[in-house]
Amino acid sequence: MGKETYLKVIRSKLFVFIIQISILGLIIFSFDYTFPIESPYLNVITRQRRTIIQLLGNLILYDDLDGLVLIYGSWILVSFIPVLIYREPRLAFSANIKLIFFPNFFFYVFVYKYLATYFEQYFWNLFLRTLSLFAILAIVSLVIPYFYDRYRKKKESIQTLDLRKIAQKNKYKCPYCGTEFNSKPLYCYNCSRKLPIESINEDKKIKI
Numbered sequence: 054m055g056k057e058t059y060l061k062v063i064r065s066k067l068f069v070f071i072i073q074i075s076i077l078g079l080i081i082f083s084f085d086y087t088f089p090i091e092s093p094y095l096n097v098i099t100r101q102r103r104t105i106i107q108l109l110g111n112l113i114l115y116d117d118l119d120g121l122v123l124i125y126g127s128w129i130l131v132s133f134i135p136v137l138i139y140r141e142p143r144l145a146f147s148a149n150i151k152l153i154f155f156p157n158f159f160f161y162v163f164v165y166k167y168l169a170t171y172f173e174q175y176f177w178n179l180f181l182r183t184l185s186l187f188a189i190l191a192i193v194s195l196v197i198p199y200f201y202d203r204y205r206k207k208k209e210s211i212q213t214l215d216l217r218k219i220a221q222k223n224k225y226k227c228p229y230c231g232t233e234f235n236s237k238p239l240y241c242y243n244c245s246r247k248l249p250i251e252s253i254n255e256d257k258k259i260k261i
């Protein structure tokens with residue numbers, strides 16, 4: 054596989070999504086985390102549906118401080134992946150939107166369909182947490198790269214300024230006709246006179 058193809062795969066949206074969701078799942082799973090769904094009907098629905106609802110809920114919801122730290126921490130971590138891969142805030146943001154959209158969408162759809170009373174009772178309560186998680190991802194994908202970019206540009210412009218200063222320092226002026234050179238030649242290109250060798254002293258150089 055050529056380097057181009059390799060990079061194309063890494064940057065592909067599906068690949069980024071799979072990597073993000075896998076890492077997210079691994080972290081949450083490795084902490085043995087379970088979001089408590091308090092519905093008396095949870096045990097009535099089929100086992101598959103219960104498992105899907107529970108797994109999706111574990112990915113996106115929390116109800117105490119430990120859960121909050123784990124959920125926010127792992128989401129913030131994985132939301133940096135597209136930021137680093139794309140180095141382009143809008144692409145990173147759209148990748149993170151997709152990442153947060155799918156598990157939430159299916160969680161709410163399943164709960165709405167199979168745990169209607171729980172949905173009615175808790176929807177806004179849960180949805181506020183979804184919104185806050187969304188806000189945090191927006192900060193990671195848009196605000197942090199914005200400030201990083203500004204910092205980098207500032208640093209670059211300082212470096213360019215330094216280079217210009219060095220170039221200015223090396224400028225040389227012919228003592229006879231006043232022509233300026235970017236470095237000291239043996240003969241003046243303008244008046245063709247031999248330039249004094251020892252004259253690379255400060256007073257002949259142009260002050261900046």
Ligand SMILES: [Zn+2]
Nearest residue numbers: 227230241244
């Ligand atoms: Zn000259």
